Each structure stands twice: as structure tokens, then as C-alpha cells.
Amino acid sequence: MTVPTLELTGSPFDFGYAHGRAYADAIRRYAAERVAIACSPGWTGRQSSREAVLALAEACVGHHRAFSPTLTEELEGMAAATGLSLAELVVVGGFTDFVDVVASGARRALETKAVDDCTAFLVPGARMGDGVAALGQTWDMHEGSTEHLVLLRGRPRGAPAFAVYTTAGAVGMIGMNEAGLSVGINNLMAADGRPGVTWPFVVREMLTHESLDAALAVLARAPLAGGHNYIVMDASGAGANVEAMATRSVATRLEAEPLAHTNHCLHGATRAVERPRDPASQQDSEARLADAERLLAREGLTVEDLQAVTADTANICHRGEAPRFVGTCGGVVMRPGTRELWAVRGRPSEEPYERFVVGAGAPAAGAGAEA
Helix, strand or coil, X not given: CXXXXXXXXXXXXXXXXXXXXXXXXXXXXXXXXXXXHHCCHHHHCCCCCHHHHHHHHHHHHHHHHHHCHHHHHHHHHHXXXXXXXXXXXXXXXXXXXXXXXXXXXXXXXXXXXXXXXXXXXXXXXXXXXXXXXXXXXXXXXXXXXXXXXXEXXXXXXXXXXXXXXXXXXXXXXXXXXXXXXEEEEEECCECCCCCCECHHHHHHHHXXXXXXXXXXXXXXXXXXXXXXXEEEECCCCCEEEEEXXXXXXXXEECCCCCEEEXXXXXXXXXXXXXXXXCHHHHHHHHHHHHHHHHHCCCCCECHHHXXXXXXXXXXXXXXXXXXXXXEEEEEEEEEHHHCEEEEEECCCCCCCCEEEECCCCCCCCCCCEXX
């Protein structure tokens, strides 16, 4: 499946209005689906009414506005184009953080049953055959999400141009800017969820900066709504993996060995605020982590090798199963030093990657779409 792309220009409101107008029907369908899922005990540990869920989302809106007025203006443009409220759009874009907010009010801890999710990794330049550091991931979600994947290409005023691989209605999930700063994510299940800022706002705000340290500072100041793991790398090849729960985080800097991460916390500080995981879900996350580490444990890696990691069907790339039907919906590999981003819509084991170059004059050779 070809990756749909949309060019965004003008003001932040213009960005959001163009995004909303281009995918209005899809965003409205996705909003209805995600609000309904957020009401269900399968994702949050409690049955909630639509009114209660949207009240919690409304409580998050002010945090988003204070964190990034610019991105809130973009969300307002999308609301104008789709007829949805800002609260509904918070759920559409930040669903996997937002369910942590809903779950935190449950009377019992949620056991996460059979939820397979994203596998992410950072690879130092010393392990790559061409010496250029890289990062990549699968993107896993309930399988109806595949049809909503798009590549947004934006040229904001006063900030670097960017390309983000995201779902219709989300301001950004995985992306790179023209300075090479690149950000990926994978989900964590936080017990300390609270009204706050959801991860798409954090990703896009990080992409207004150029260095690893500046991007990490954005993450550190965000009043997070829920748990996510962030992989971050800049054009120099400096990288870090950050387990970021709502109230605490742990950062691990990339050194000589690749760093891989799946969906369970690896550090005591973050495990202390992680929702209890069903044993089968924990085993799946551990198996994917072991597979990624094994596949990356060699010298002379290529971009094609990294794409093959995302396509490995032993555990990493998979179809969804009942009751949640969470499966691999896409994948991304990024090489910040050359401003190249490869994306696939659908399972990487079945669909080809497409190559994009981010920013005019980027130091990359060969054919490709300029983002």
C-alpha cells in the first residue's frame, strides 16, 4: 500500500485545517471508534460513559494549550474542518496515553491481556556498514488503524521542516525534521495516568529542535498524561531511549551497542508505576525484545537489515488476534545523518518500504521523495 502524503503550509491553524479537510471522514470515523474503545473495560479496566470519557479529555485540553499554544492552534484548525471538539481530537491522537488517564480512575489495576505492541530500536554508527547511525520501529495498533496512516510534510514558520508518519487526526507519531532530529515511540502501560499532555504533542514539539539534548528537554518539561517510551536521535548520531511515565522517567544514552525496546519497563523507577501486565503479554514483549537484540547483534548493518528487523515474523511483525486485534500496521526506519526516512503502510513482512528525504538540500544521495 502506498503511503498517502499531505503537504502542510501556512499558519498552524492552516496546518490543522488542511489536515482535517483532507481526511475529515476518516478522522470522524476514527474519533467515534477510539472514544468508544476508551469507554470499554478491555482497554481501561472500567466501563465508562461517553460523557465521562470526554470530560477527562476536556481536562487534558488546557494542559495541551499551556504546553504548546502553536500545536493547540493546529488542533483548532482540525476541529474547524472536521466539526469535532478539541476533547475528541485529544482522544483521536493521543489514545494510548489517554487510556492511561481513564484507567487511573479504575477501582482495580488493569491487567493488560494479550496486547502486542511496537518494537523500537536505535543503532550506533559503529554498527552500521556505512557508519551512519539509524533508528526504527514497527507501529502496532488495533488493525483498523492501518487505513488511517499518512505522512504529513510541514514547513512551519520559525522551525525546521518536518515529516511525520502518523494517523489521520494525530499531529505526529514518528518523524524527522530537516536538521535530522528524529523521534520514535512505543507504548507503555502507566498506572499513574492523569490529565496532561499526550505523546503526539510531545513528538511534534521535540521536532521543533535540532539536537538530542534540546529534544530531551522538551520531554522533561511535558506534564505527561500517560506512559510512552521515546527513541530520539540527532544528525550527529547521538541518541537516547527514554521510558517516560506520567510522573517519572529514565533515560538511557546510546553508546557502542544498539538499544532495543518493546512494551515493558526495564527500570525499577518506571516499573514502580507500570500497570500489572498479563503473563502472556509480558512474555510477548520480552520475546520481541530478545528477537530485536539478536537481529541487531552484528556488524555492518544496512538499512535493509533494519527494515528486515521490523518484518521478522517470529514475534515482531504479526497479525492481530481477538479480542483486541492489535497487530503490526506499519513501520519506519530513519537515518538522521542523511535526512532519509523509510515508511511502510501495512505489515512490513508484506508491503514494501518507501523512501523520503526530509528537507530541501538534505545530504542524501539517490532517488526519493523530498519531504
